[in-house]
Amino acid sequence: MLKISPKFVNSIINAESLEELFPLLQNAIELEHATIPPYLTALFSFKPNTEAEIRKVIHSIVIEEMLHMTIAANILNALGGKPDISNPNFVPNYPTHLPMGIGEGLIVGIEKYSPELVKNVFMEIEEPENPIVYEKTAKKSALPTFRTIGEFYMALQKKIDELAPEKLPGDPARQVTSSFFDSNLLYPILTKHDAMSAINIIVEQGEGTTTSPIDEEGELAHYYRFQELYVGKELVKNPTAPNGYSFSGPVIPFHPNNVQPIFPNTKANMLPEGSEERRQVDIFNNSYSDLLNGLHRTFNGEPEYLNNTIGVMFDLRLTSQKLAEMPFPGKKGYTIGPSYEFTKTLSEHEILS
Template sequence: MIRLKQALMERSDNSFEHRLKLLKHSLQTAIELEHATIPPYLYALYSIKTAENLEIAHLIKSIVKQEMLHMSLDCNVLNAIGGHPKIDHPRFIPHYPGTLPGSVEDSLIVPLAALSKQLVSDVFMVIEEPEQTVDGDASPPDGVTIGEFYQHIIDEITELSKMGNIFTGNPERQLVTGFAELQNQGVYDENTATNALKLIIDQGEGSTSSPIDTEHELAHYYKFAEIYHGRKLIPNPTPEAGQPEWLFEGHRIVFDPCGVYPVISNPNRHSYESQPRVEDLNRTFNRTYSDMLRKLHHVFNGQPDKLALSLLSMQSLREQAQLLMTQEVVPGQTAGPTFDYIPA
């Protein structure tokens, strides 16, 4: 049984206060989980050369944007129950290669690597995979899915709400700007909290009957599957009994490996010690990334006016990363950012 379920279902202290404390911890883990997917997705996105593999870049960019939304929704839920999101912290950025927070897909090792179909299939699709797909892929997930992780949190919110009012947080800490979805996703009670978390599940996995989320976009798993299969996912025009209702038979999505920088996998802070220029470029990237996390920490702890500044920091990251990715560090391979935390 996963650690989250053990924490929620097998407690020695079953008091309302202790269960609420564990729920806050689970939501902090959810924030860290959503963030943990962003550096690997960005690393693959940044490895795409300018004006190359444009449709694939658009798909990955749309997924990263929604992962940022999911972080925001988790922060809103945690704030709504009187918690305090912790984003400006050295341990907030995970180590790569490594596992995901919350015991999600706990046998999966997530790397920082250049975009490839193998990376998409073996890592990204596994991160986002649902319990059951609608495209004919019947293989069950090896571990706990993100959807199951969130369903445990939703169930605990429901149970605790029967015991008392858990929504005691300051409503002014709700972020209701920056993303169109947030305008209707403020969290103030059990219903709005459940809706926010269900939106995260739908956008990542889709549902058991459709790959389309509630915002009328393809869920993350199927966007990555389109990249892997090299075709758009479309409804089966002539579905028969036992046949999938959706097929990868739409227009071609061409992946050109030559349009990807040959970046090294899993760089760390020691990778560039003998190359001062590369080391300096990497440090600049890490400062920008750490500064963005600090601004986001302030955004979700009572200073929402810093959101625009944090988004500007994120826009700078691609340019800094791609400059790194033009720097050869070993024959035939170039540098990539390490996503290290640098204190202010």
């Protein structure tokens, strides 16, 4: 599982004011974002019109990670803070530890899809403290020297309940909503109860509950959806199996030949200056920066600007797929991967105070 340094949870526990929670919620925004590029790269590495079932699963998880990032930003705004997205330090330098991760723990890179990537990275990111064991899986033992994502969010929830007034102090006009998300999942965070309920959404969609792999919306949590991909079968209700579920549903097919051989952890400086390959990577990185800058504006007083980011997301997908088909100069047998490098910061007059 993703091992979070206990100092972050301890900082929440020891906080005596809402302002002390601001950097920790910023950490949460950074963590939710940091999972998206690895998941997107796996999704974009499939050849066109292949692996529809796997695409569907990964796409659904990416959308929910975007939701979690937005919820975290809404909570920070509701408490009176300001999300910081237009910042080179916001973007991980893959391969890397995820934000708040312990140094000797999980390393996350930008790679093509494979069952091994799902098991060794994606499931590790999403694994709850005590995953429910189903047929064809084995439970891991937990070490007491670190915290989990769920523990971090639960500590945050408890501290908000302790410190915050019922009506939260942030400007309601900064709250982001969108028809892109179910209004039961993304809603204005105006009260303490709103914040606590929203944190439950993040935890249950990622980890499930302690007794079920299903969240309150009736969907499998991320950990178990990824587990389905690794096992190659759907996790379904089975009254005769331990814990009531087993991997005995329909087969989820996977054909390795449908994956583009993208070079892991591509960087722009690996490609010749002036080449078409470098130009396409630069186009990707500029679009990625535009997306983050757009999200910064969205989370800092222009919630309606979220609609402007939809077209940028489409551009990222098209450019990434084009890169995945381009041979990597000097690396025989490989194509080019997206590099997710921040290139353009908003100017001072573009950043709202």
